[in-house]
Amino acid sequence: MDAGEGARAEAARRRAEKRAGRIAAGAEELEQRLIDLLRGGLAGADQAGYAPWDEMAARMVDAQAPGLAARVRELGALPGSGEDWPERLLSECALLHLLTRAYLRLDALSAPLAETVKARVGLTVETAELLADEARLIRDEWLVLAQRDTEEGRLTARRVWLHGRATGHRALLLAYGAGGRGPELTLPPGEVLDADLAYYPGAGPLRAALGEQHGAPLPGFRPPGGSVPDALRAYGQALGADPWLDGWPFVLVEVVPVPPPGVRSGAGPVQGHGHSLARGPARAGGAGWQLADAGTEFAVPVAPGTAEATLWMLLALSAEGPLTVFGEVGHRGFAPHTAWSGDRAIPL
Structure with a gap:
């Protein structure tokens, strides 16, 4: 390494140390604000509006921690968003507290978990x-x-x-x-x-x-996958490695959409009921819909926010038989993104 390269490496090291210090200071400030929020009680958080959250997110941007800023903005959208919003806000505050404490104790973490924490706060490899x-x-x-x-x-x-x-x-x-x-x-x-x-x-x-x-795109194929229990196990294992995951990608095979009672399905009878997942039930957009393993008792709720058009498209596609569906499985249910008819992918 010549003198010029050494000087650039030293400058990069100093910049990294300076940024790490700013993020640590931002994490400490965020910790204090969460403590103040909990001491004051969550009941009035919906009356304060979004401004305090926006200001807090801006402080995290100033601290060069975009990951923390993004999570704070997500917190700001929860107050008043449903009957159980205090419970969901408390749960997400706990996860944010866990993230800030983990960053402040990086040296005590395993190398893979430390890298995950750094990525979550916004420090990534170029x-x-x-x-x-x-x-x-x-x-x-x-x-x-x-x-x-x-x-x-x-x-x-x-x-x-x-x-x-x-x-x-x-x-x-x-x-x-x-x-x-x-x-x-x-x-x-x-x-x-x-x-x-x-x-x-x-x-x-x-x-x-x-x-x-390497070369032009190749012909598509139907991806392999697993059952609803397989999906839940995969999400649980991923969550053990990264507690801040909202969802995990998974391909469900041989599933049929099950609409709420009162909506007739052309896919035939399906046995069983959906499993409840942690951190809150589905509400609007997909509420009551499930994806069920054909012929078994296992099903997973469709995640809230799923478009009505997506639900009816799945129902129409299932008229020809059980489906292969890719999406994200998480604490809110399964969010479908793509279905397959033969080897043809159909975006949802």
């Missing part, structure tokens, strides 16, 4: 650095399971889920767009890429960076 490490690269034929856009403040976040044909690995690509423009990354569901991926470090790695693509 993509170029990740892809430059050839030991991290995994080449496979990656099936695009789904692509979804969400608005996060002034940014549009695009999430693309992949399944490796040979490895069986699942991966999540994340890209952002700003200024009214969508992210540049566009991968239609059902497309297959012969490409290199590199996973970001962390416990139970999922997020990855897309590297070199």
Whole structure:
């Protein structure tokens, strides 16, 4: 290493130390604000409006902790959002407290969990650095399971889920767009890429960076998957590695949508009832709907917020028989993203 490279490395180290110190100070401040909130009681949190949460999120941005800022903004949307909002707010405050305490005690954590905590507060490895490490690269034929856009403040976040044909690995690509423009990354569901991926470090790695693509897209295929109990076990295992997960990608096979009582299904009778999941029941958008293993007693509620059009599309597709459905299983239920008719992917 020459003198110039040494100086740049030292400057980078100092910048990293400075940012880590700012994040630690922000975490301490956030801890105190959570304590003040709980001491004052949650009952009045809906009367204060969104301004206090927005100001708190801005403080976390100033502390260079965008992950903490995003979670604070999510907290601000809970007061007054339903009859059980104090319970949900308390639960999410507890998770945020766990995250801040974990960051302040990084040295006491295992290396994979420490990487997960750093990623959750907003400290991630640069993509170029990740892809430059050839030991991290995994080449496979990656099936695009789904692509979804969400608005996060002034940014549009695009999430693309992949399944490796040979490895069986699942991966999540994340890209952002700003200024009214969508992210540049566009991968239609059902497309297959012969490409290199590199996973970001962390416990139970999922997020990855897309590297070199080898040739043109390949014909699609129907992904393998499992049952409703398999999905719940997979989510439970992932949650053990990352307590801040809202959902885990999973492909359900041989399932049928079950509408609420009073809505007739053309898919035939299904036995059984849905299992309740932790951290609150489904309410609006998908309330009462389930996805059930065909011919068994196992079912999972459809997550709230699922569009009515998605529910009826699933019901129509199931008229020809049980479905393969990809989505995210989590504490609110199962959020369906893509279904398959033969080897053809149908975005929901």
